[in-house]
Amino acid sequence: MEYRISEPFTKEKFAQLKAGDTVLLTGTVYTARDAAHKRMVEMLQEGGQLPFEIKNSVIYYVGPTPEKPGNPIGSAGPTTSYRMDAYAPVLLDLGETGMIGKGQRSQTVKEAVLRNGAVYFAAIGGAGALMAQRVESAEVIAFEDLGAEAVRKLSVKDFPVTVILDSKGGDLYSEGRAAYLESRE
Amino acid sequence: MRVIDVKEVAEAVAEMAVQTNHFLGDDVKCRIKCRAMEEPWPVAKNVLEKIEENIAIAEEGVLPLCQDTGLACVFLEVGQDVHFTGGLLEDAINEGVRKGYAEGFLRKSVVGDPLRRINTKDNTPAHIHYEIVPGEQVKITFAPKGFGSENMSQIKMLPPSAGEDGVKDFVVRVCEEAGANPCPPVVVGVGIGGTFDKAALMAKKALMLPLDRENGDPYYAEMEKELLERINNLGIGPQGFGGETTALAVKIMTAPTHIAGLPVAVNINCHVSRHAERIL
Ligand code: SF4
16 A cells, blocks of 8 residues: 655554555654664663654654755665664654664564554665655754764655554565565465 | 876775766666566565666766765775875875765765774775786776675685585575665675685675676586575565565675685675776
């Protein structure tokens, strides 16, 4: 199925999604990679506040190239998600509803997705130029010293993603492969 | 003897950094196009078409193909009758990287120390390999390497008794374990023989071989074909969403080795298989 979903990105809106569905997201998405995740989780442990409202948020695992003058962002495809596995469950438990990245997740993340009714999306790895064209504006809101890894608030329009882990336990990485192999028999 | 000013090297490196991050070689583009046409699984076909669209957007020269514009890998084949002037060759290469990554708005993805992890902010130092060859030319190969795929690479010191089957099983297993992480469809570089380090270097160099040219040794040409078929029978597909096209090509390089060893290295590259050559 194909869906168009606009913010707020609530669990209720994501509940209909199944592994393999394609979705065009429109609204605010926050960027964070390894270093930003590490800092955010440390901030929480020290009793601090996150740099953005985590409830109903979607976090995109990306470290874009520097933007050329006149462009909102540089190339902006997903980075490999497993490096965020150690931190993601904490954020999911606080109300993050969606993650965008690429590649397999750990069992702990899968459980946190299920427990919270969240969704894990994949964007196309290595299609950073294509993704950048769906970003209308970008603003660094925290950890500016991290450069490409700083937290950015992106405003995206029709941002194309595919559902990998749905809120009911579906996993496209195993189901898609199995379905294709079955089709050949 | 031929005299070459290292500034020429710096200039060439800077240009290639920008070029490789926006334009893929015709061999890679052609392979992706063919696979997009032949891919039987609709989801997979769709992903391959998106990848082609991305290539077309990057060719306009504004947005790099991928946000990971790589660790700058530079291979130099230096004719032994060449004399460099105007400074240190290594400094010139790094100057080229610095310039190319700054002026090309490319991402700076290098940390100065593997554990203390402070970004060097100019994507230096480059990862450089020198080779001395006959003649008075200098061949520079520039290959920015993304780490999503680099991280999925593996090396194994097999016992000689593992033989051909042991090598093939290992290569296929590495691709299966990599799954969706290295942004499939991938290019698989395999180094067989040599030493621990030589096998890894060959695997990386194999990634720079033209995809449209067969291995010169029929025995290994056959093995490349068989491996590609086995990898594409895994069903992982483009981006791991399922489908036939898990790999675009398998490329093998070999070297003599010790009677007691059979080193095998598998270096994985993504579909954004970037490299360019320049002869000075
Ligand atoms: S593995 Fe390749 S395509 Fe994927 S993010 Fe890294 S450089 Fe880009």
